Amino acid sequence: MKRDRFDLLHGLRKSRLDACRLQLASVDHCADVLETQARELVHAVDSALAQHRQAVSAGGVDVGSVVECRRRRHELQGGLGMLSRRRTLVNEVAGLARANLREALRQVEVLEKLVEKASG
Numbered sequence: 001m002k003r004d005r006f007d008l009l010h011g012l013r014k015s016r017l018d019a020c021r022l023q024l025a026s027v028d029h030c031a032d033v034l035e036t037q038a039r040e041l042v043h044a045v046d047s048a049l050a051q052h053r054q055a056v057s058a059g060g061v062d063v064g065s066v067v068e069c070r071r072r073r074h075e076l077q078g079g080l081g082m083l084s085r086r087r088t089l090v091n092e093v094a095g096l097a098r099a100n101l102r103e104a105l106r107q108v109e110v111l112e113k114l115v116e117k118a119s120g
Helices: 003-055 063-119
Strands: none
Touching (some): 003 063
């Protein structure tokens, strides 16, 4: 194979490697955002539980507050479930992105070895 073809193929494979790195960085960023959202939702659930406890005090029950707290907790639990599903999907995509990155790196290394053999 001619040197210019090696260079062209090597350049294409390096571009793919760079794209795979960007893809993995993007997926990692999504995972970080989802983790932050999950922490915020857990904090909101804890806050809703504290409000629920205050609504049910030893001196009586504020029915309106209890109903509102339960509704809010239910919403938050649904949000946590949705975030959990999103995190599962992001983890799957991250696995694919890592596999793509490994393969792209392997292809670049193989081409570099071929260039060395052809040069040497």
